[in-house]
Amino acid sequence: MTVSVRYCTSCGAEVLKEANFCKACGESLKGTVVAEPGFYKGRHYTEYVDEVQHLIRENKLEEAEKLLIELVSATESEAHQNNWGVAPWYYERLAVVYRKQKDTESEIRILERFANQKCAGRARLLARLEKLKSR
DSSP states (O other): OOOOOEEOTTTOOEEOTTOSBOTTTOOBSTTOEEOOTTEETTEEGGGGHHHHHHHHHTTOHHHHHHHHHHHHHHHHHHHHHHTOOOOHHHHHHHHHHHHHTTOHHHHHHHHHHHHTSOOSSOHHHHHHHHHHHTO
């Protein structure tokens, strides 16, 4: 049985199913959504692109890494639920973050995780994985 979780669309805090207001920010919970595949903190993973780009541009790599790990999971859950391919952009951005952190092991791991997913247009990232492994 799946437990439905709600999140405040204002601040992203998890809220009780029967709550009318968010305990974290006080906003009305009329706009909360039930977590479903493809969502993280009440927003679809595609709504985080600008935030990810900003974090990387500002060199906030640890924050970008944490967010991207969640978004990779969201794209995978949606892909598996709908029998689709994953969105490769999130894996690629996470690999970039690991490269900037000089963390080759983690870069290989995320690219291997991508390699195990169904996806069209995989060649570029798979070539990158092979190049890293051959070093």
